[in-house]
Amino acid sequence: MVHTCGMAKKSNSTVRPSKSISELLRLPKGPVNMASLDPAGRPGYPGHGKSDADGYTAAIGPILADLQERLFANGKSTPVDAKRVLLVLQGMDTSGKGGVITHAVGLVDPQGVHIKGFKAPTPEELSHDFLWRIRNALPDPGMIGIFDRSHYEDVLVVRVENLVPVSEWDGRYDLINTFEAELAAAGYLIIKCFLNISPGEQKLRLAARLADPSKYWKYNPRDVNAHEKWGAYMEAYKDALERCNTDAAPWYVIPSDRKWYRNWAIAEILKEQLVAQGFTWPAANFDVAAEKARVAAI
Amino acid sequence: MVHTCGMAKKSNSTVRPSKSISELLRLPKGPVNMASLDPAGRPGYPGHGKSDADGYTAAIGPILADLQERLFANGKSTPVDAKRVLLVLQGMDTSGKGGVITHAVGLVDPQGVHIKGFKAPTPEELSHDFLWRIRNALPDPGMIGIFDRSHYEDVLVVRVENLVPVSEWDGRYDLINTFEAELAAAGYLIIKCFLNISPGEQKLRLAARLADPSKYWKYNPRDVNAHEKWGAYMEAYKDALERCNTDAAPWYVIPSDRKWYRNWAIAEILKEQLVAQGFTWPAANFDVAAEKARVAAI
Numbered sequence: 001m002v003h004t005c006g007m008a009k010k011s012n013s014t015v016r017p018s019k020s021i022s023e024l025l026r027l028p029k030g031p032v033n034m035a036s037l038d039p040a041g042r043p044g045y046p047g048h049g050k051s052d053a054d055g056y057t058a059a060i061g062p063i064l065a066d067l068q069e070r071l072f073a074n075g076k077s078t079p080v081d082a083k084r085v086l087l088v089l090q091g092m093d094t095s096g097k098g099g100v101i102t103h104a105v106g107l108v109d110p111q112g113v114h115i116k117g118f119k120a121p122t123p124e125e126l127s128h129d130f131l132w133r134i135r136n137a138l139p140d141p142g143m144i145g146i147f148d149r150s151h152y153e154d155v156l157v158v159r160v161e162n163l164v165p166v167s168e169w170d171g172r173y174d175l176i177n178t179f180e181a182e183l184a185a186a187g188y189l190i191i192k193c194f195l196n197i198s199p200g201e202q203k204l205r206l207a208a209r210l211a212d213p214s215k216y217w218k219y220n221p222r223d224v225n226a227h228e229k230w231g232a233y234m235e236a237y238k239d240a241l242e243r244c245n246t247d248a249a250p251w252y253v254i255p256s257d258r259k260w261y262r263n264w265a266i267a268e269i270l271k272e273q274l275v276a277q278g279f280t281w282p283a284a285n286f287d288v289a290a291e292k293a294r295v296a297a298i
Numbered sequence: 299m300v301h302t303c304g305m306a307k308k309s310n311s312t313v314r315p316s317k318s319i320s321e322l323l324r325l326p327k328g329p330v331n332m333a334s335l336d337p338a339g340r341p342g343y344p345g346h347g348k349s350d351a352d353g354y355t356a357a358i359g360p361i362l363a364d365l366q367e368r369l370f371a372n373g374k375s376t377p378v379d380a381k382r383v384l385l386v387l388q389g390m391d392t393s394g395k396g397g398v399i400t401h402a403v404g405l406v407d408p409q410g411v412h413i414k415g416f417k418a419p420t421p422e423e424l425s426h427d428f429l430w431r432i433r434n435a436l437p438d439p440g441m442i443g444i445f446d447r448s449h450y451e452d453v454l455v456v457r458v459e460n461l462v463p464v465s466e467w468d469g470r471y472d473l474i475n476t477f478e479a480e481l482a483a484a485g486y487l488i489i490k491c492f493l494n495i496s497p498g499e500q501k502l503r504l505a506a507r508l509a510d511p512s513k514y515w516k517y518n519p520r521d522v523n524a525h526e527k528w529g530a531y532m533e534a535y536k537d538a539l540e541r542c543n544t545d546a547a548p549w550y551v552i553p554s555d556r557k558w559y560r561n562w563a564i565a566e567i568l569k570e571q572l573v574a575q576g577f578t579w580p581a582a583n584f585d586v587a588a589e590k591a592r593v594a595a596i
Binding site: 073074076077098101102105106109110111113115117148199203206207210213214216217218219221224227228281282283284286288291292294295296298 | 371372374375396399400403404407408409411413415446497501504505508511512514515516517519522525526579580581582584586589590592593594596
């Protein structure tokens with residue numbers, strides 16, 4: 001008798017949705033209602049929950065690593081034509097930008113990844129247009145660039161803290177769209193993720209940092225100041241999401257109250273987007289038979 | 299009856315050596331005889347061989363990741379005092395510099411790693427002293443910098459290919475020692491690894507690249523030219539190893555004909571060297587009780 005029970009579906013929760021995770025989490029174009037974006041959802045997650053998330057995320061690893069190596073190989077062989085990937089991570093403090101880099105980006109070869117964190121601008125950076133430091137940090141051909149914060153800070157913290165006049169930041173949405181369209185036309189695959197956490201979850205995470213001396217270094221008293229301006233930040237995020245949500249550089253809204261879902265979802269979106277590129281291995285740019293003969297002769 | 303068989307030693311090969319891997323692979327000071335350096339050895343490997351190497355290397359991962367996070371935390375909290383790590387990888391083509399980054403460096407959070415590959419210098423780089431581009435690529439406080447090739451190319455390929463006069467490259471050994479001593483005094487932990495492969499193994503690896511279309515991109519016809527100058531390269535390596543082997547910046551010679559040993563050994567040395575630093579978590583630079591109260595009130 002052949003056992004078939006191992007192949008039986010345990011419940012509907014293990015059935016893959018017909019929509020991809022990219023489709024499920026892609027922010028629809030048009031007006032954005034921040035209150036309608038669920039930070040605790042788990043759309044499309046194929047497993048049961050936290051208990052099996054490490055396994056589902058790890059299973060993406062070899063596929064993502066293979067895709068990344070193909071991308072990288074093309075970058076080395078035909079840099080002029082090769083794609084570049086830009087993963088933009090935005091979100092309130094503790095939303096997990098660093099955690100995504102550790103657990104999702106960490107699935108691929110670190111040689112293929114260029115990580116850039118954007119802090120408060122230096123005097124030199126301030127002496128230039130706000131996109132100057134961004135342009136300087138763009139990934140090389142074949143690389144996956146990760147922006148931990150980005151040019152969006154110039155319409156988020158800059159707006160909330162009144163660091164420049166309204167007339168200045170209000171013009172930046174169009175400048176950003178033009179900039180991102182330019183990058184897309186030049187072969188950049190842009191994936192922008194808003195890591196959506198609730199203020200309640202942020203409070204828990206800040207408290208957790210204060211409860212553990214090995215996490216003190218992650219705590220910054222200014223994070224509480226920002227928490228107190230939650231409403232103003234959500235207004236600024238609403239405009240950034242609504243006004244800069246283009247086909248060239250779409251926004252994905254990642255429910256991030258559950259760390260395991262957040263990491264899995266971003267790894268999965270990255271995988272889906274790279275699969276869609278249909279990367280092939282680059283052809284040899286030398287005479288294979290002749291080189292085989294040379295190597296055989298040494 | 300208590301089972302004890304699982305705790306019994308299976309053979310002497312599972313007994314940890316009394317010397318650390320750092321001690322075993324540390325190049326002794328004094329004259330170097332390249333022919334005496336065994337590329338196929340496996341000094342100090344605690345297991346049986348290739349079959350269990352993935353497990354031994356993976357087991358280093360969590361320890362190394364913890365050490366790296368402590369280093370990183372100190373870099374964020376007290377950058378002026380924090381250590382910086384510089385892992386220099388040198389070796390002939392196919393010796394596995396990239397493989398070490400994928401499999402050993404890949405064990406830690408990519409946010410804590412800064413990888414820099416040095417190719418043939420650009421016109422701008424050539425217009426400066428040979429250490430200029432090296433200084434520009436040094437890791438920030440708390441970071442692990444990885445040099446895939448390095449300033450040693452300026453006494454290796456530059457010497458073998460006669461790219462500068464003898465009088466110029468011959469002066470560089472002292473300049474390198476002075477430079478590395480300066481870095482060590484400034485808080486850099488320098489770990490230099492020579493990935494030692496045999497010419498026979500290199501031939502096999504070049505042939506393997508030509509036998510697999512997914513590896514064509516790794517193949518460069520110039521690698522055969524370099525292979526034909528093996529003797530000249532070994533003379534140049536001998537001088538680099540002999541003349542730049544200081545307490546401030548020691549050389550480790552890594553037997554690299556076996557990829558699994560090479561990756562394990564470098565992960566182990568990195569772990570041992572970081573353990574020896576005795577990193578503690580940085581103290582809070584804020585009033586913990588006051589901040590707990592602030593967070594509780596939000």
